[in-house]
Amino acid sequence: MNTLLSASVAAAIFAISTSSVANPYRLDDQVVTATRTTQSTTPGIAATSVIGRYEIERLQANNVPDLLRRVPGLSLTNTGGAGKNTTVSIRGSNSNHVLVLIDGVRTGSATTGDAAWQNLPVELIERIEVVRGPRSSLYGSEAIGGVIQIFTRRGEQDGVTPYASITAGSHNHHAGSAGVSGGQGSAWYNLGVSSLDTRGIDARPGSPAPEPDHDGYRELSASLNGGYRFDSGLALDGYLTEVRSHNDFDSGRLANADNVLKTYGARAAFAPLEPWQVTLQAGRSEDKLDTFNGSVFNTRIDTRRDSFGWQNDLQVGTDQLLTLGYDYLEDSVNGTTDFREDSRDNHGVYAQYLADFGRHSWQLGVRSDDNQEHGRHNTGSIGYGFAVNRAIQATASYGTAYKAPTFNQLYHPINGNPGITDETSRNVEVGLNGNHGWGDWSVAVFRNEIEDLIAYFNQGDGLRAYNIDRAVIRGIEFDVGSQWQGWDWRGNLTLQDPANRSNRANQGDLLARRAEQLFNLDVDRRFGSIGVGASLHTEGRRWDNAANTNELSGYNTVDLRAQYWFSHAWRVQVSVTNLFDNDYETARTYQQPGRAGYLTLRYQPI
Numbered sequence: 001m002n003t004l005l006s007a008s009v010a011a012a013i014f015a016i017s018t019s020s021v022a023n024p025y026r027l028d029d030q031v032v033t034a035t036r037t038t039q040s041t042t043p044g045i046a047a048t049s050v051i052g053r054y055e056i057e058r059l060q061a062n063n064v065p066d067l068l069r070r071v072p073g074l075s076l077t078n079t080g081g082a083g084k085n086t087t088v089s090i091r092g093s094n095s096n097h098v099l100v101l102i103d104g105v106r107t108g109s110a111t112t113g114d115a116a117w118q119n120l121p122v123e124l125i126e127r128i129e130v131v132r133g134p135r136s137s138l139y140g141s142e143a144i145g146g147v148i149q150i151f152t153r154r155g156e157q158d159g160v161t162p163y164a165s166i167t168a169g170s171h172n173h174h175a176g177s178a179g180v181s182g183g184q185g186s187a188w189y190n191l192g193v194s195s196l197d198t199r200g201i202d203a204r205p206g207s208p209a210p211e212p213d214h215d216g217y218r219e220l221s222a223s224l225n226g227g228y229r230f231d232s233g234l235a236l237d238g239y240l241t242e243v244r245s246h247n248d249f250d251s252g253r254l255a256n257a258d259n260v261l262k263t264y265g266a267r268a269a270f271a272p273l274e275p276w277q278v279t280l281q282a283g284r285s286e287d288k289l290d291t292f293n294g295s296v297f298n299t300r301i302d303t304r305r306d307s308f309g310w311q312n313d314l315q316v317g318t319d320q321l322l323t324l325g326y327d328y329l330e331d332s333v334n335g336t337t338d339f340r341e342d343s344r345d346n347h348g349v350y351a352q353y354l355a356d357f358g359r360h361s362w363q364l365g366v367r368s369d370d371n372q373e374h375g376r377h378n379t380g381s382i383g384y385g386f387a388v389n390r391a392i393q394a395t396a397s398y399g400t401a402y403k404a405p406t407f408n409q410l411y412h413p414i415n416g417n418p419g420i421t422d423e424t425s426r427n428v429e430v431g432l433n434g435n436h437g438w439g440d441w442s443v444a445v446f447r448n449e450i451e452d453l454i455a456y457f458n459q460g461d462g463l464r465a466y467n468i469d470r471a472v473i474r475g476i477e478f479d480v481g482s483q484w485q486g487w488d489w490r491g492n493l494t495l496q497d498p499a500n501r502s503n504r505a506n507q508g509d510l511l512a513r514r515a516e517q518l519f520n521l522d523v524d525r526r527f528g529s530i531g532v533g534a535s536l537h538t539e540g541r542r543w544d545n546a547a548n549t550n551e552l553s554g555y556n557t558v559d560l561r562a563q564y565w566f567s568h569a570w571r572v573q574v575s576v577t578n579l580f581d582n583d584y585e586t587a588r589t590y591q592q593p594g595r596a597g598y599l600t601l602r603y604q605p606i
Contacts, residue, residue, distance in 0.1 A: 080203025
């Protein structure tokens with residue numbers, strides 16, 4: 001951790017000489033991911049969902065995947081419970097079509113292209129923003145399906161505010177967290193730590209070669225950030241997050257893995273002129289994985305992503321903002337696998353125009369990326385919103401996106417295919433949303449056509465990457481929230497058709513591991529010092545393979561929760577997940593946890 005702190009401080013010192021806006025990182029009623037600028041949480045053109053700290057604690061989620069599966073259009077695949085490999089799909093796209101940011105730093109494995117969702121510490125997260133739909137015109141590669149940004153906890157008030165929690169539950173689940181946040185004058189800070197240890201479940205009891213055991217998981221994480229805003233308007237912000245985990249899994253006798261995730265960096269912001277705001281950000285994310293058979297070392301994979309960004313926001317008129325920026329990204333990999341290439345870089349320049357003219361709202365974007373392996377890619381987007389009246393807005397958007405192949409897809413000695421090309425997409429979306437005294441609602445219809453979609457086929461010596469000529473994903477999303485008879489409730493429904501439309505084999509089949517129907521309902525109410533709630537999650541069938549011969553049945557789960565406040569700061573929480581103990585799989589032969597109960601004692605001053 002000392003190395004991380006030194007690197008973050010060094011990055012902050014570097015940023016002083018080169019960089020965005022007076023304390024732009026306190027996000028009470030604002031979102032930033034959809035436009036890379038600070039915007040109100042009122043409905044915008046892009047389909048955006050926000051999960052704040054209040055919702056995280058109210059829902060009593062034990063991990064980040066439990067939170068994300070409640071978002072419209074998001075589908076998860078997990079291989080056996082806590083700490084096991086988890087992937088996220090947005091609106092039927094590939095899991096590595098999701099750009100993932102932690103405190104603005106691009107993260108995820110350079111080999112697989114996926115983020116380690118199963119290892120992210122939920123107790124150290126302040127909020128999560130999910131943008132559905134392509135965002136390559138702002139972020140470049142990976143944002144075909146959307147963007148998910150995670151913000152770690154931050155200090156926002158004068159004085160010192162400690163917080164802590166301790167949880168015990170089924171499967172010898174023990175978790176704890178503690179931290180302190182606050183600020184004084186122009187300074188703010190947060191330091192938090194969390195841990196988790198669980199015996200887990202037998203992940204693959206139905207596999208062809210079952211290994212009857214408990215596949216446990218343990219994790220230790222820490223997050224540190226701080227910032228200062230000078231009288232001149234210069235704001236500095238540094239941050240780091242590190243997670244160390246150990247995971248037992250079924251893949252040979254006593255198979256286990258040690259993983260280290262690190263994200264760290266710094267930002268600087270100032271205004272050279274009154275209408276001109278400048279932001280500079282430098283960061284690094286690391287994903288290190290060592291696998292073992294018992295105590296015998298097996299493999300190592302170590303990936304790193306170094307990024308730098310320079311963004312200029314110019315107020316060019318009343319309710320008009322022009323953003324110009326430059327991004328640099330270098331991915332590198334090393335370990336026991338002999339990749340054909342071990343590093344590559346990407347340079348990107350982008351521009352965005354935001355405007356509000358009475359009832360009319362516009363978002364226009366264009367970007368050009370120069371990738372070391374595949375050359376130049378140009379992407380663009382246009383979004384329009386029309387205020388039908390004070391409560392209802394109609395939206396329409398069109399965007400192009402692309403995804404550069406990962407190191408595994410291109411350079412792996414067995415799975416790689418140097419002949420594959422970049423994935424590209426065209427997405428069109430129309431929507432309607434309303435915000436009324438009784439609540440809010442939205443409906444969106446989308447069509448995403450992806451050319452050269454990358455998939456895998458078995459070539460005898462292992463899976464090999466190849467391009468599918470064309471895939472088309474069509475769908476509709478409904479989302480509504482309200483307060484009725486004293487109950488707070490929110491529900492969403494996604495109906496989608498993620499289909500292979502190429503001229504090759506499996507034409508017309510559904511893309512693997514995508515559910516056609518997704519439904520969520522959360523209901524909560526508070527009675528004085530007592531809070532109660534319930535959640536329903538339902539998914540339709542999915543297919544585990546491209547040929548649609550291995551069906552995974554649809555399923556539903558019901559969760560219950562309650563909490564009692566002893567005082568404004570102390571409360572006890574209890575929850576039951578998968579109340580009816582339903583058996584289901586999201587990946588073939590990998591079972592999911594059955595009924596489980598958890599008890600939490602939490603200290604969080606208001």
